Amino acid sequence: MKSAASILLLVLIWAAVGCASSAKPEAMISVPVAPVHRSASDVVVTAIGGKETSAMLVSQISNADFALALRDSFDKAGLFKKALASGSAHYAVDAFIVQVNQPMFGASMTVSMEVSYTLSRTEPKEILWKKGIASTYTASFGEALVGATRLRMANEGAARKNIEQVIQEISSLKLD
Amino acid sequence: MVRRNLFLLGFAAMLLFTGGCSTVLQATKVPGADLSRLKTFYVQKLPADERGIEQLIAKELIKTGHVSSFGSEEKPSSLVDAIVTYQDKWMWDITMYMLQLSIQIRDGKDRTVLATGESLRPSLVRKSPEGMVEEVLGEIFKGAK
Numbered sequence: 001m002k003s004a005a006s007i008l009l010l011v012l013i014w015a016a017v018g019c020a021s022s023a024k025p026e027a028m029i030s031v032p033v034a035p036v037h038r039s040a041s042d043v044v045v046t047a048i049g050g051k052e053t054s055a056m057l058v059s060q061i062s063n064a065d066f067a068l069a070l071r072d073s074f075d076k077a078g079l080f081k082k083a084l085a086s087g088s089a090h091y092a093v094d095a096f097i098v099q100v101n102q103p104m105f106g107a108s109m110t111v112s113m114e115v116s117y118t119l120s121r122t123e124p125k126e127i128l129w130k131k132g133i134a135s136t137y138t139a140s141f142g143e144a145l146v147g148a149t150r151l152r153m154a155n156e157g158a159a160r161k162n163i164e165q166v167i168q169e170i171s172s173l174k175l176d
Numbered sequence: 177m178v179r180r181n182l183f184l185l186g187f188a189a190m191l192l193f194t195g196g197c198s199t200v201l202q203a204t205k206v207p208g209a210d211l212s213r214l215k216t217f218y219v220q221k222l223p224a225d226e227r228g229i230e231q232l233i234a235k236e237l238i239k240t241g242h243v244s245s246f247g248s249e250e251k252p253s254s255l256v257d258a259i260v261t262y263q264d265k266w267m268w269d270i271t272m273y274m275l276q277l278s279i280q281i282r283d284g285k286d287r288t289v290l291a292t293g294e295s296l297r298p299s300l301v302r303k304s305p306e307g308m309v310e311e312v313l314g315e316i317f318k319g320a321k
Contacts, residue, residue, distance in 0.1 A: 049204045049292060096206055098289045099278055101263055116206075116289045130288055 020148045022053035023061045027156040028069035029076065030163040036077050036171035041090035043080040044122075045071045049097035059152035061100060061113075061159055070095060073163045079170060091128075091175065094118045095166075098132065100158070102151060109147075110138040111154035115162050119170060129173055135161035199301050203293035203315040211281065211291060211317055217244040218252035218284070219260040229264050232309045233279065240313070256284040269299035277308045281316060291316050 047067035051060035070093070071083035080091065098114040112134065119129040137157025144150040205211065217237050221230040230246040237244035237260075244260075245252060252259070258281050265276040278294040293316035295308050303311070 048207075051200075051202075054198060094207075096204070096289055096292075098280055098292055099263065101278075104265065104267070104275075114289075130286070132288060 020053050020059040021152055023059060023065060023152055023155040023159060025065045025068040025072065027153070028061075028066065028073075028159040028163065030069075030073045030160045030167065031076050032164060032167050032171075034168075036079050036167060037174050038078045039080045039091070039175040041080060041176065042082045042084055042088075043074065043091040043093055044084050044086060044089045045074065045093045045095070046085075047095040047097060049095075051100075058102060059148060059155055061097060061155055063097070066095065066097060066159060069159060070163055070166075073167060077167050077171075079167055080175075088122070090122060092118075092120045092122050093166075093170070094120070100155065102155070105147070107141040108138050109150050109154045110136055111151070111158040112136040113155075113158040113162055115166070117166055117169075119173070128175075129170070131169060133162055133165045133169070135159075135165060137161055198296075198298065200294060200296040201311060201315055203291060203312070203318070205291040205316075206289065209290040214257040214281070214290075215243060216256040216284075217242055217258050217260055218256045219244060219246040219262075220250060221246060221248045222262060222264070223248070225262075225264060227264070227305065229262060229277075229305060229309070232306055233260055233262060233313070236306075236309045236313050240317070252284075258282060258284050258290065259287060264305075267299065273297075273299060273302040274305050274308050277305075277312050279309075279312050279316065 045067055047063045047070065050063040050066050052062050053060045067085065071085065074080055074083040096116040098116050101112045103109050114132055114134045116132045118127060120127050135158050137154050139150045139154035139157060143153055219230040219234045234244040234246040260279060260281055262277065262279045264274055266272050267275040275298065276296045278292065280289055281291045282289050293312040295312045297303055
């Protein structure tokens, strides 16, 4: 009986500490408080450089999830007519997740993130704007008791802040 | 009692080791980036690095036929084709070892990222810092020449 309880305890500890889950797209969506310039054109949004999460390792941000969060954020902000995953559009935004710097331990977990963005016109192909954007977010102990969850929340917060900045940058370009 | 403790010990070891052998080695290149044109490099020292990883990176670049310098400044004294930045993470398990190394290759003029690479090796499959540098740069430049 005691053995079963001990094993259960070990499993619970492992689940609490070791099982990582990927950053959720809906938690990375950024809705700007200030009004943005609205382009009358569509945009195709893609992301590379992200990582899939292995339950045995730590929480990561995948390409698909980050691209989805970018598209949903653009749509919610009204930055373009419509943000698409693929197909033909007047503009293209390519996000390269350069690095996601994560702590290994800590009561408060701070994640710093760098994303290199390229905005292009598709016809004729021309790069209009290129910039690396850095962001950080600290998930405090009070936000989540479980370390893996806290790290995921820090990832999501850093991504949200990054998207918030790219929306402001693209808005300032006053695209047609 | 002894059997129970042995079983628990074995179970704990299994849990520990399940995650202990997972390694990651990957590199991503910006579509269209031509790394073969990069001949001269400057490795920018990470302020927190006290182990001289910037020198290991520069040494490996020279070993693979490039021209490379290193320093603490953000910009090199003369124009280079690429600026290299990195982040290293260390862990303790009997001795200190490099758990993770991430390297970014940036354009020498505007610092936009051309490629990134990363290696993650837990204690059981650890490599020397030189080995980590070699495998990350190898993965980044794979097929570039």
